[in-house]
Amino acid sequence: MMNPLNRIKDLLQLQHRDGELTQRLQQIPAAGGLGRLPRSAQPDATVDSVCGYCATGCSLKVHLIEGTAVNLTANTAYPVNLGMACPKGWESLAPLTASDRATTPLLRGADGALNAVSWQQAMTAFTEHFKAIQAEYGPASVAFLGTGQIVAEEMAFLGALAKFGMGMVHGDGNTRQCMATSVVAYKEAFGFDAPPYTYQDFEESDVLIFVGANPCIAHPIMWQRVMRNQRNPEIVVIDPRKTETAMAATRHLPLAPKSDLALFYGLANRVIELGLIDQSFIEAHTHDFQAFKTFLADYTLEHAAQVSALDYDALDSLARLIGSGKRVSFWWTMGVNQSYEGVRLAQSIINLALMTGNIGKPGTGANSITGQCNAMGSRLFSNTTNLLGGRSFKKQTDREAVAACIGIPVENIPSESSYAYDQIIDAIERGEIKGLWLIATNSAHSWINQKRFRKIREKLDFLVVQDMYHSTESAQIADLVLPAAGWGEKEGVFINSERRIGRTRKVRKAPGQALSDFNILRLIAHHWGCADLFSEWSSPAAVFKIMQRLSAGQPCDITGIKGYDHLDLEGGIQWPYLGNPDPVVTTDGVRTGHEKQRRLFEDGRFFHADGKARFIYEAPRPMPEPTNEDYPFILLTGRGTSSQWHTQTRTSKSDVLRKLYPKNPYVEMNPKDAQRLGIDPEDDVIVASRRGEVRLKAVLLASVQPGQLFMPMHYAITNQLTSDAFDPYSRQPSYKACAVALTKY
Numbered sequence: 001m002m003n004p005l006n007r008i009k010d011l012l013q014l015q016h017r018d019g020e021l022t023q024r025l026q027q028i029p030a031a032g033g034l035g036r037l038p039r040s041a042q043p044d045a046t047v048d049s050v051c052g053y054c055a056t057g058c059s060l061k062v063h064l065i066e067g068t069a070v071n072l073t074a075n076t077a078y079p080v081n082l083g084m085a086c087p088k089g090w091e092s093l094a095p096l097t098a099s100d101r102a103t104t105p106l107l108r109g110a111d112g113a114l115n116a117v118s119w120q121q122a123m124t125a126f127t128e129h130f131k132a133i134q135a136e137y138g139p140a141s142v143a144f145l146g147t148g149q150i151v152a153e154e155m156a157f158l159g160a161l162a163k164f165g166m167g168m169v170h171g172d173g174n175t176r177q178c179m180a181t182s183v184v185a186y187k188e189a190f191g192f193d194a195p196p197y198t199y200q201d202f203e204e205s206d207v208l209i210f211v212g213a214n215p216c217i218a219h220p221i222m223w224q225r226v227m228r229n230q231r232n233p234e235i236v237v238i239d240p241r242k243t244e245t246a247m248a249a250t251r252h253l254p255l256a257p258k259s260d261l262a263l264f265y266g267l268a269n270r271v272i273e274l275g276l277i278d279q280s281f282i283e284a285h286t287h288d289f290q291a292f293k294t295f296l297a298d299y300t301l302e303h304a305a306q307v308s309a310l311d312y313d314a315l316d317s318l319a320r321l322i323g324s325g326k327r328v329s330f331w332w333t334m335g336v337n338q339s340y341e342g343v344r345l346a347q348s349i350i351n352l353a354l355m356t357g358n359i360g361k362p363g364t365g366a367n368s369i370t371g372q373c374n375a376m377g378s379r380l381f382s383n384t385t386n387l388l389g390g391r392s393f394k395k396q397t398d399r400e401a402v403a404a405c406i407g408i409p410v411e412n413i414p415s416e417s418s419y420a421y422d423q424i425i426d427a428i429e430r431g432e433i434k435g436l437w438l439i440a441t442n443s444a445h446s447w448i449n450q451k452r453f454r455k456i457r458e459k460l461d462f463l464v465v466q467d468m469y470h471s472t473e474s475a476q477i478a479d480l481v482l483p484a485a486g487w488g489e490k491e492g493v494f495i496n497s498e499r500r501i502g503r504t505r506k507v508r509k510a511p512g513q514a515l516s517d518f519n520i521l522r523l524i525a526h527h528w529g530c531a532d533l534f535s536e537w538s539s540p541a542a543v544f545k546i547m548q549r550l551s552a553g554q555p556c557d558i559t560g561i562k563g564y565d566h567l568d569l570e571g572g573i574q575w576p577y578l579g580n581p582d583p584v585v586t587t588d589g590v591r592t593g594h595e596k597q598r599r600l601f602e603d604g605r606f607f608h609a610d611g612k613a614r615f616i617y618e619a620p621r622p623m624p625e626p627t628n629e630d631y632p633f634i635l636l637t638g639r640g641t642s643s644q645w646h647t648q649t650r651t652s653k654s655d656v657l658r659k660l661y662p663k664n665p666y667v668e669m670n671p672k673d674a675q676r677l678g679i680d681p682e683d684d685v686i687v688a689s690r691r692g693e694v695r696l697k698a699v700l701l702a703s704v705q706p707g708q709l710f711m712p713m714h715y716a717i718t719n720q721l722t723s724d725a726f727d728p729y730s731r732q733p734s735y736k737a738c739a740v741a742l743t744k745y
C-alpha cells in the first residue's frame with residue numbers, strides 16, 4: 001500500500017541522470033520483451049525520438065538492433081532535457097509489448113462479446129454504421145473525440161478527414177480537459193493561443209511562481225531545469241496541498257481551494273498601491289489598464305487574505321516580490337485550468353505579468369505549462385475548436401484560405417464551431433449525436449462524472465474506440481475497437497510546451513494487425529469513399545508539408561522548417577520559424593543557424609491587430625459545489641506520482657514503474673481529520689459525493705489541509721465522484737474541487 005516514502009523515492013529517482021536508475025532499468029529485460037540480450041548483441045544504430053508522455057518533450061536516444069528498439073537513454077544534446085529523463089521516459093518501450101495490446105480489430109457480435117474481425121470487416125462496420133446514422137439523423141449526428149497524444153500529422157488528418165471528408169461538424173479532444181482554459185485566456189489577452197516562454201526561462205528567472213502546478217511529479221524534467229537556475233531564485237508555490245514541488249520551493253502559500261482569483265486581484269491591487277507597476281510597458285503595449293485598476297478597488301489584499309485563508313504579511317511580501325523582482329515568471333497548470341473560472345484566473349496571472357512588464361524578456365512570462373506530449377499540436381492542428389492552423393470556422397476568409405491551401409471545396413468546411421466535449425456529451429444525452437469515435441483517449445475513465453458518461457453509452461447507436469489496448473475502460477464498452485500503433489511504432493512530430501516541434505520515430509513494428517493512426521485514417525478515407533480528397537495526405541511527411549502551408553502567415557508560421565531532418569539537426573525548432581540562415585554544422589559538431597531558445601513578444605508586440613495585450617477581468621464567483629453538513633470535505637484530484645500516466649493504460653505495463661506507485665486507489669487526508677473520525681492509516685474508508693460513493697484506503701498526510709482530501713486521477717473510481725461543472729468560456733471541466741463526505745468503512 002501507498003506510503004509517503006514512495007513519493008520521496010519517486011522524487012529521488014528522477015534526480016538520477018545516467019546513474020543507478022539507468023542501471024536498474026537496463027537490468028530489466030530490454031523493454032520490448034526481447035528478454036535479456038546476448039552479450040554479443042550490441043545496438044547497431046541509434047535514433048533520436050521525442051518522448052510520448054508529457055509535454056516537456058524530452059528527446060530519447062533509442063538503440064536499435066536491425067531496426068528494432070532494444071533500449072534507450074536520454075539525449076544529452078537536446079536543448080530540452082540535456083541528458084535527463086524521468087522514469088516514464090526511461091520505460092517508454094515497455095508498454096509496447098504488453099499482452100493486452102489490441103492486435104486485430106474487434107467487433108461486438110450478436111452474442112454481446114467483442115470478436116476479432118479483419119480490417120475489411122471492421123471498415124465495413126465503421127462506414128455502414130456511421131453512414132446509416134448520418135443518413136437518418138444528419139451528418140452532425142456522428143462526432144469524434146481525439147487527443148493530445150498522437151503526432152500532429154495524425155491530428156491534422158483526423159480533423160480534416162472527419163470534418164471535410166465525412167461531414168462531421170462536432171469533434172473535440174481530451175485537450176478540452178486540460179488546455180482549453182489557457183487557449184481562451186491567451187487568445188483573448190494576446191490575440192493568439194501563444195505560450196510565450198522557452199525553457200531557458202526556468203534557469204534565467206529570479207522569482208518563479210507556480211500556481212496550481214506540481215512539476216516535481218507532472219513535469220519532472222522541467223523541474224530539473226528549475227534546479228539548474230544559478231540565480232538563487234525565490235520559488236513560490238501556490239497550491240492548497242503541500243506538494244512535492246511545494247516542499248522543494250522557498251515559499252508555499254497553501255490557499256483555500258478556488259480562492260486564487262481573489263488572491264491574484266488582491267496581489268495586483270497591492271502592487272499598484274506600492275507603486276511597483278511598469279507604467280511605460282503598460283502604456284506602450286497594453287489596453288484597458290485604467291479600467292482594470294478601477295475594478296481592482298474592491299479587491300484589496302486584506303480581502304484576498306481573508307478569502308484565501310492566508311497570512312496578510314505573506315501576501316504583502318509576495319506582492320513586493322512580484323513588483324520589485326527583476327525577472328519574475330509565472331507558471332500554471334491544472335490547478336488553474338481545471339476550474340469553473342479558469343479563464344479569468346489565467347488572465348489574472350497574465351495581468352500581473354503585463355502590469356509589471358514581466359513578459360518578452362529572459363526569465364519572465366505568463367506561462368501555461370501544457371500537459372500531454374502533443375497538447376500544443378492539437379491546439380494548432382487538430383481542426384476541432386480551431387480551423388487548421390489556428391483559424392476560425394466561423395470566418396469565411398479563413399475557410400477560403402484553408403480550402404485553397406489544401407485543395408478541397410470550401411463547402412466541405414463547416415461554418416460553425418464544434419461543440420465542446422461536454423456539449424457533445426449533452427448532445428448524445430438528447431439523442432442528437434448517435435455515433436461516437438474515440439481516438440487515443442480513455443473517456444470512460446478520465447471524463448468528469450463517470451456515472452453520467454456510462455449512461456450516455458446506452459444512448460449511442462455505435463461507439464468506435466481506436467486504441468493501443470483492448471483492455472481500456474473505453475474499449476471494453478465499444479462496439480468496434482480499432483487496434484492502433486503507439487509511440488515508437490510510427491513517425492511524426494510533437495509540439496512541446498515551449499512550442500518546440502520535435503520528431504518522434506518508428507523504432508518497432510506494431511504488433512499483429514495494429515496500424516498507425518495515420519494508416520487507419522487512410523483506410524477509413526478509402527472505405528468512406530473520400531480518398532481522392534486526401535490524395536496528397538499520403539504520409540506523415542507529406543502532411544507535415546501541408547501543415548507548414550497551413551501555418552503560413554499565422555503566428556505559428558513554420559514555413560521555414562526544411563523537413564524532418566532539419567528538426568533532427570537543430571534539436572527541435574520552436575514556432576514561429578520562418579527560416580533563419582541555413583543551419584551550419586562546424587567541424588567540431590557545433591550547430592549554428594538559429595537560436596536554440598526563442599521566446600515570444602520580445603518586441604512588445606502582441607497578436608491583436610493593434611499589437612497590444614488586453615487586461616481582462618471579472619468578479620470571482622462562488623464555488624459551484626461548496627461543502628455543507630452532508631458533504632463537509634473538498635475533494636482535490638490530480639497526478640499522484642511521476643510513474644503513473646493518466647488512466648494507466650501504458651504505465652501499468654512496466655515492471656519498473658509498477659514498483660514506484662501504489663497499486664490500489666487511496667485518498668490522502670489530514671491526520672487531524674482522521675483522528676476526529678477515528679480513522680487509522682490504511683483503514684478502508686468510503687468517500688461519497690452527490691454522484692456516487694467509492695471505497696478505498698486512507699493515507700494520512702499533513703500535506704493535505706484539514707477539510708480537504710486528495711485522490712489521484714489514475715484510478716477509475718475518482719471520476720465517479722467529480723461533478724460536471726465547467727468554465728463558461730473554455731468549457732473546461734472543473735475537476736479540481738467538489739464536495740464529498742468521508743466515513744470509515
Ligand SMILES: Nc1nc2c(c(=O)[nH]1)N[C@H]1C(S)=C(S)[C@@H](COP(=O)(O)OP(=O)(O)OC[C@H]3O[C@@H](n4cnc5c(=O)[nH]c(N)nc54)[C@H](O)[C@@H]3O)O[C@H]1N2
Nearest residue numbers: 212213214218257258333334335371372638639642645646
Ligand atoms: N506523472 C505524470 N505526469 C503528467 C501527467 C500524468 O498523468 N502523470 N499528465 C500530464 C498532463 S496531461 C497534465 S495536464 C499535467 C498536469 O500537471 P499538474 O497540473 O501540475 O498536475 P495536477 O496534479 O493535475 O494539478 C496540479 C495541482 O493543482 C492543485 N490544485 C487543486 N485545486 C487548486 C486550486 O484551487 N488552486 C490552486 N492554486 N491549485 C489547486 C492540486 O493540489 C495539484 O497539486 O501533467 C502532465 N504530466
Ligand SMILES: Nc1nc2c(c(=O)[nH]1)N[C@H]1C(S)=C(S)[C@@H](COP(=O)(O)OP(=O)(O)OC[C@H]3O[C@@H](n4cnc5c(=O)[nH]c(N)nc54)[C@H](O)[C@@H]3O)O[C@H]1N2
Nearest residue numbers: 174178440441442446466467484486637646647649713735
Ligand atoms: N479527476 C480528474 N480527472 C482528470 C484529470 C484530473 O486532474 N482529475 N485530468 C484530465 C486531463 S488534464 C487529461 S489530459 C485527461 C487524460 O485522459 P485520457 O486521454 O483519457 O487519458 P490517457 O490514459 O492518456 O488515455 C489515452 C489513451 O490513448 C491510448 N493511446 C496511447 N497512444 C496512442 C496512440 O498513439 N494511438 C491511439 N489510437 N491510442 C493511443 C492509451 O492506451 C489510452 O487508452 O484526463 C483528465 N481527467
Ligand code: SF4
Nearest residue numbers: 051053054058086089
Ligand atoms: S519528463 Fe515528460 S517528456 Fe521527459 S522523459 Fe519524463 S514523461 Fe518523457
Ligand SMILES: [Mo]
Nearest residue numbers: 177178371372
Ligand atoms: Mo492534461
